[in-house]
Amino acid sequence: MKRSILGGLIATLATAVFAASPALAQQELKMAYALSKDSHYGAGAAAFIESLGDSNENFVIEEFPNSALGGEREVIEGLQLGTVDVALVSTGATLNFVPETGVFDVPFLFRDLDHARGVLDSEIGEEMLAEFPKHGLTALAWGEQGFRHLTNSKRAVETPEDIKGLKIRITENPIHLKAFRELGVQASPMAWPEVATALQQGAIDGQENPLSVIVSAKLWQLQDHLSLTGHVYAPALILVSPMVYDSLSDEEKEQFQAAGKAAALAMRDYVDTVEKDGIETLKENGMQVNEVDYAAFEAAVEPVYADYYSQFGEELIESIRDAQ
Ligand code: PAF
Numbered sequence: 001m002k003r004s005i006l007g008g009l010i011a012t013l014a015t016a017v018f019a020a021s022p023a024l025a026q027q028e029l030k031m032a033y034a035l036s037k038d039s040h041y042g043a044g045a046a047a048f049i050e051s052l053g054d055s056n057e058n059f060v061i062e063e064f065p066n067s068a069l070g071g072e073r074e075v076i077e078g079l080q081l082g083t084v085d086v087a088l089v090s091t092g093a094t095l096n097f098v099p100e101t102g103v104f105d106v107p108f109l110f111r112d113l114d115h116a117r118g119v120l121d122s123e124i125g126e127e128m129l130a131e132f133p134k135h136g137l138t139a140l141a142w143g144e145q146g147f148r149h150l151t152n153s154k155r156a157v158e159t160p161e162d163i164k165g166l167k168i169r170i171t172e173n174p175i176h177l178k179a180f181r182e183l184g185v186q187a188s189p190m191a192w193p194e195v196a197t198a199l200q201q202g203a204i205d206g207q208e209n210p211l212s213v214i215v216s217a218k219l220w221q222l223q224d225h226l227s228l229t230g231h232v233y234a235p236a237l238i239l240v241s242p243m244v245y246d247s248l249s250d251e252e253k254e255q256f257q258a259a260g261k262a263a264a265l266a267m268r269d270y271v272d273t274v275e276k277d278g279i280e281t282l283k284e285n286g287m288q289v290n291e292v293d294y295a296a297f298e299a300a301v302e303p304v305y306a307d308y309y310s311q312f313g314e315e316l317i318e319s320i321r322d323a324q
Contacts, residue, residue: 025058026057026058026059026060027058027059027060028059028060028061028062029059029060029061029062029085029086029244030061030062030064030069030083030084030085030086031045031048031049031061031062031063031064031084031085031086031087031088032064032067032068032069032070032075032078032084032086032087032088033045033063033064033065033075033087033088033089034065034066034067034071034072034075034089034090034192034193035065035066035213035216035217036065036066036216036217037063037065038216039065039212039213039216039217039270040143040144040145040146040212040216040236040266040267040270040271040274041065041088041143041236041267042065042216043266043267043269043270044088044143044236044238044263044264044266044267044270045061045063045065045088045263046266047259047262047263047265047266048061048086048238048259048260048262048263049061049063049259050262051255051258051259051262051263052255052256052259055255055258055259056252056255061086067192067193069084070193071093071191071192071193071194072087072089072090072092072093072191072192073093073096073172073191075087075089075093076089076093076094076096076097076137076239078241079137079239079240079241079242080097080136080137080241080242082241082243082244084241085240085241085243085244086238086239086240086241086244087238087239088143088236088237088238088239088263088267089236089237089239090145090171090234090235090236090237091104091105091173091234091235091236091237092105092171092172092173092176092234093171093172094137094237094239095173095174095175096172097135097136097137098128098131098132098134098135098137100128100131100312101128101131101237102173102174102175102311102312103128103308103312103316103317103320104116104119104120104128104233104235104320105173105175105176105232105234106175106232106305106308106312106317107175107176107179107231107232107301107304108231108232108297108298108301109232109233109317109320109321110147110233110320110321113144113146113147113233113268113271113272113275115323116144116233116235117144117268118323118324119320119323120142120235121142122323124316124319124320124323125142129141129142132239133242136242137239137241137242138239138240138241138242138245138246139237139238139239140237140238140239140240140256140257140259140260140261140263141237141238141257141260141261141263141264142235142236142237142264143235143236143237143238143263143264143267143268144234144235144236144264144267144268144271145209145210145212145213145234145235145236145267145271146210146211146212146233146234146271146274146275147210147230147231147232147233147234148208148209148210148229148230148231148232148233148234149208149209149210149211149214149226149227149228149229149230149231150163150168150206150207150208150226150227150229150231151206151207151208151209151214151219151223151225151226151227151287152166152168152205152206152207152223152224152225152227153199153205153206153222153223153224153225154166154205154206154225155225156225156227156288156290157225157227157229157290157292158227158290158291158292158293159292159293159296159297160183160184160293160296160297160300163183163184163185164183164184164185165184165185165186166185166186166205166206167185167186167188167203167204167205167206168180168185168186168187168188168204168205168206168207168208169187169188169189169190169195169198169199169204169206169207169208170187170188170189170190170207170208171189171192172189172190172191173189175308176232177189178304178307178308179231179232179301179304182300182301182303182304183297183300183301188203188204190204195207196222199222199223200222206223206225207219207223208229208231209234210234210271211271211274211275211278211279211282212270212271212274212278214226214278214282215274215278215281215282216274218285219287220282220285220286220287223287224286224287224288225287225288225289225290226279226282226287226288226289226290227289227290227292228279228289228290228291228292229292229294229297230294231297231301236267238260238263238264240256240260305317
C-alpha cells in the first residue's frame with residue numbers, strides 16, 4: 001500500500017517536472033513565403049530556422065512555402081492580425097503598408113548588388129526597418145531577390161521600342177507601374193499566385209522578376225525569352241508579427257534578430273550563386289536569353305523621376321544613387 005502511494009507521488013512529480021520542461025513549453029510559429037523550398041526564400045527560411053533553433057529550442061517553425069497562406073499582401077495582413085507569425089516577402093508588397101520602403105523600388109537606382117547591399121546595410125536601410133512598427137509590423141532584416149529582368153513569350157526585347165504594347169504582369173507596386181506605363185507597356189499589377197495561370201491562358205505575355213525567381217519557379221516552362229533588363233533591384237524583408245515579437249523577452253528578441261540576419265545572408269548567398277549559373281540553367285532549359293540596350297531603357301524612364309522625387313525627396317534618391 002505504502003509502495004503504491006509512493007509510486008503515485010513519484011509519478012505526479014515526474015509529470016509536473018515533465019510539464020515544466022522546455023519541450024512542452026514550445027511555441028509553434030507559422031512562416032510564410034511565396035516560393036518553393038528550393039528558392040532564395042527557402043534558403044532564407046532554412047537559415048532562420050537553424051539559427052533560432054541553435055539559440056532557443058522553445059520555438060518550432062512550420063514553413064508554408066509556395067504562397068500556401070496566400071499572396072504577399074494577404075500574408076502581410078496576416079502578420080498584422082497575428083494569423084501569420086514570420087514571413088519573407090518582397091518590397092513590391094511592403095510598399096502598400098510601409099510606403100517609405102518604395103524608394104528602393106525606384107528603377108535604375110542601384111548600379112549593382114554591392115551598391116544595393118551597401119545602402120540597405122547603412123543607416124538608410126536601418127532607418128527604413130525602424131518604420132515598420134509604426135505600421136503594425138516588425139522587420140528583422142533586409143533579404144534579397146536580385147535585379148529584376150523581363151521574360152515574355154512574344155519576342156526578344158532589346159530596346160524600349162521592343163517592349164511597347166506587351167502585356168506584362170508586374171507586382172502590385174505603383175512605383176513600378178509608373179515606369180512600365182512610361183515605356184508603353186500594358187502593365188497588369190497582379191498577385192504572384194495568379195501569374196502562372198495568367199501566363200498559361202495568354203492573359204499576359206510576360207512578367208518580370210530576378211533570376212532567383214525565374215530559375216527557382218522554373219519559368220522556362222511558361223516563357224520563351226529572357227531579356228536582361230536589370231531594370232530594378234528587388235530587396236526582400238524578413239518580417240515578424242508584432243503579436244509574437246512584442247511578447248518576446250529581450251534575449252529572445254536578440255535571437256530573432258540574429259535569425260533574421262542569418263536568413264538575409266543566406267538569401268544573398270543564393271542570389272550570388274544564381275547570378276553566376278542561373279542564365280546557363282535557363283538556356284539549358286530552352287530559354288532564349290538576350291542583353292538589352294540598358295542606357296536606352298534608363299533614359300526612357302528618366303521622365304518618371306520627377307514623380308519619384310516628389311514622393312520620396314530628390315535628396316534621398318540622389319544620395320542612394322550616389323552612394324559608393
Ligand atoms: O513578383 C513577385 O511578386 C515577387 O517577386 C515574388 C515572386 C512573389 C517574390 O517575392
